[in-house]
Amino acid sequence: MQALINVVNRSLAGLVILLSCSLVACVVWQVLSRYLLGDPSTITDELARYLFMWTGLIGAAYTSGQKKHLAIDLLTMNLTGTRKRISELFIEATTILFASVIMIYGGGKLFLKVLAMGQVSPALGMPMGLVYLAIPVSGALILFYSVLSIMNLLRGTADA
Template identity: 30%
Template sequence: MKKFLALMEKTFAFLSMAGIGLMLIIIFLQVVSRYFFHYTASYSEELSRYLFVWVTFLSLPVVSRQGGHMVVGLLTERFTGERLRRLKIAGCLCSIAFLAVMVWQGIRMVQLAVWQTSPAMEIPMSYMYISIPLGCGGMLLLALEELFDLVRRRETA
C-alpha cells in the first residue's frame, strides 16, 4: 500500500507540475496573441481555467502527504502523548467522512455532466469534474493510511 501511495503522489505531483507549465504556456500565448495580433483563441481561457481546477484537485493528495495542509496549532500544541494521538484520530475520522462525501458527490457530478459540453472547446464537462473524485479519492486513501498508522502506533506502544 505504501508503494502504491508513493507512486500516486509522484504521478499526481508530475501531472500538477505539467498542468501548471501548460497553463503558463497557454496564458503566455494568449497574452502575446492578443497584444501583437489582436486575436484571442476562444479555448485558451477555458482550457487554462479547467487546468487550474485539475491542478488544484491533483495537488490535494501531494500536499496532504507532505503535511502541508493547515493545522489548528492551538489544539495540537496543548496535547501530547495519548491525547494528541486521539485528537489526530478524531481529525482523521472527520477528514475521511468529508472526503468520502466529496468522492461520492464528485462521482454524481461526473455522471450528471456527461451530456453537458463546455462552451468554447465543446468537450464533455465530465472531463473537468472527474478531477474532484480523483483528487479527493487520493486524499481519502492518505487519510486512511494515516488513521491506520495512528491506530497501529497504539498497538505497538
C-alpha cells in the first residue's frame, strides 16, 4: 500500500510542478507578446486560466494528502487522546462527504453535461468538459487521501 501512496504522491507532485511551470510560461509569453510585440496572444490568456484551475485543484488534493492544507485547528490542537482522534475522524468524514458529493458527484455531472453539450473554448477550441474534469479528479484524490487518513487514525498510526 505504501508503494501506491508513494507513486500517487510523486505523480501528483510532478503534475503540479509541470502545470505550474506551464502556467508561468503562458503568463510570461502573454506579457511579452502584449508589451514587447504589441500583439497579445489570445491562446495563452485562455490556457493560463485553465492551467490555473487545474493547478489549484490538483495542488489542493496533493496538499490535502500531505497534511499541509490550510486548516483551522484551534479546537483540535487543544484536544488529546480519544477526543482528538474523534475530532480528526469527524473532520476526515466531513471531507469525504464533501469530496464525494460535491466534487466527484456534482463535478462529474457538470463534466458530463458540458461534454455532452459540445461546448468548446473560444480560443483553443478544446472541449470545455476537459477544464471541468479537474473537479472530479481532484475530488477523487482528496477522497483517496482522506480514506488513508481514516485508516491510519483507526490503526493509531496517524502522523498528526
